[in-house]
Amino acid sequence: MGEKAAMISNPYLSLSSVEAVERGLNPLKDMIAVVGDLSRRGSVVLAASPAIKDRYGIKTGSRLYEIPDDPRIYVVPARMALYIERSMQILNIVHRFVPAEAIQPYSIDELFFTTLHSERLFGSIHDVAMSLKRTVYKELGLLLAVGIGPNKFLAKVILDNYAKKTGLAAVTYADIPAVLWPLPIQDVWGIGRRMQLNLNRLGIYRLGDLAKAPLSLLRSRYGVIGEQLYYHAWGVDLSPVIVDPYAEARKGFSTGVTLMRDYNKLDALIVIYELTDQITAKLRRYRLAAFTVSLSIRYSNKEPMPGYHKSRTLYAASCLSVPFLEVLQQLLHASNDGLIRHISISVSNLVEESAVQLDLFDSAYHEKLRRLSRTTDAIQQRHGSAAILRAISLTDAGIALNKSHKIGGHYE
Known part of the structure; x- marks a missing residue:
């Protein structure tokens, strides 16, 4: 917990600042919205500049149809290949200051890193942050925001709520009551809309309220998640920055998609087939097999029911689609009848593919x-x-063909 960690972000504003620099615009003053798919009115805003946030309240997660008809607004399509290129360039710059094992990418525009054991070369973590900001601006013309904290949670929260406005911010454990406890819980990393409403019902509106809530109550209501929220409110986060990627991969794989319209179960089954093919291909690429498969469903906002999540363990591990699809069809059939907006599947309990024991009678098959x-x-x-797809992927419900033309879920 005493490890020094820094959270790095492209603040103004991740993708929108890249677009601003590429188009000769001012990332701070011009109104820019980066949209996933301009042909769909309901497409999501992936990034928004400070100017459009301040003037119209358009932010990440807003919809294309919410953007006002203002000629001063630049509505631009996402260019994922460009963003990945810039992300890798920034990652390589960070690598000049710290070894690769001390860097943990978080998303296309954020990462964690620690300067532990490298202070003698480059100075304190504050010195490294300033050097990093200057280097990125000099070489790429991009502005970085840096949040500094004694662990990943604190570095992330100080980044989101302070550094993205000032460019650089730091927090210590002693600062938590004055600096972080006044924050609304919806502004805290890891607390989504549903959890916000649940906590509000308990009279918890700010991070300080969460810190002072009885741990036993949070644990009884929300299990391990409630316990984690409580400790986060006190600034406790034991997750490491330095991880073994191979060990992480062995925990399992997951893949999912937010649908562009509401699906019924029949349409959802087509997507499940496609996602299963993706995840089993990944298992084979790593030469692994899985015993357990899980199905998660989020329903349309039109539906009053909660989400659905079920897992089942096979009698034999597999890296093939057929055994998993048999189970996933059963899980889908057992789920609630309602309009579906998000589907994800995951596999876990992994073993080496070479360790799979085949049934004597089914081995040839x-x-x-x-x-x-x-x-x-x-x-x-x-x-x-x-190049090769299931025929069902060519139906209106299929997503694989459309997804094949995208990077990270968005067009290049």
Whole structure:
């Protein structure tokens, strides 16, 4: 917990500041909105400049149809290939100051890093942050915001609520009551809209209220999540910056999609087929197999019901779609009847693929499926994910063909 960690972000404003620099605009003064898909009125705003936030309240997560008809606003399509390139350039600059194992990417525009054991070379973490900001601006013309804290949670919260406005901000444990406790809970990393409403019902509106709430109450209501929220409110976060990526991969894989319209169960099954093919291809790429598969569903805002999440463990680990699809169809059938807006699946309880024991009577069938899957993998790796698809992906409910033209869920 005494490890020094820094949170790095491209503040003004991640993707919008990249677009501003590329277009010769002012990232602080010009009104810019980066939108995932300009052809869909309901497409999500991926980034918004400070000017459009201040004047119209347009922010990340807003919808295209919410952007007012103002000729001074630049509404631009997302260019994920460009953002990934800039992200990698910034990552390489950070690597000049700290070793690779001390860097943990968080998203396309944020990462954590620690200067532990490198202070003798480059000075304090504040010195590194300032050097990093100057280097990125000199070489890329981009403004970075840096939040500094004794752990990832504190670095992230100080970044989101202070550094993105000032460019640099730091917090210590002693600062928590005065600096962080007054924050509204909806402004705290890890607390979404649903949890905000749940906490509000308990009379918790600010981070300080959460810190003073009985731990036993939070634990009884929300289990391990309630316990984590309580300790976060006191600034306690034991998650490491330095992690073993191979160990992380062995915990499991997940993939999901937020749908562009409401789906019924029949349409949702098509998406489940496509997601299962994606995740089993990833298992085979890592030469792993999984025992457990999970299905998660979020319903449309039109539906009053909560989300659905169920898991089931197979009698034998697999890296093929067929065994998982049999289980996922059963889980989908057992879910509530309602309009669906988000689907995700995950696999866990992983083992080496070579350790999989095949049933004596089904071994020939599974070996045939394995060869077919490997052939499909080779074709897609060489010619792209759209080179070979299920026929159902060509229906209106299919997402795989459209997704194949995107990077990170958005067009290049």
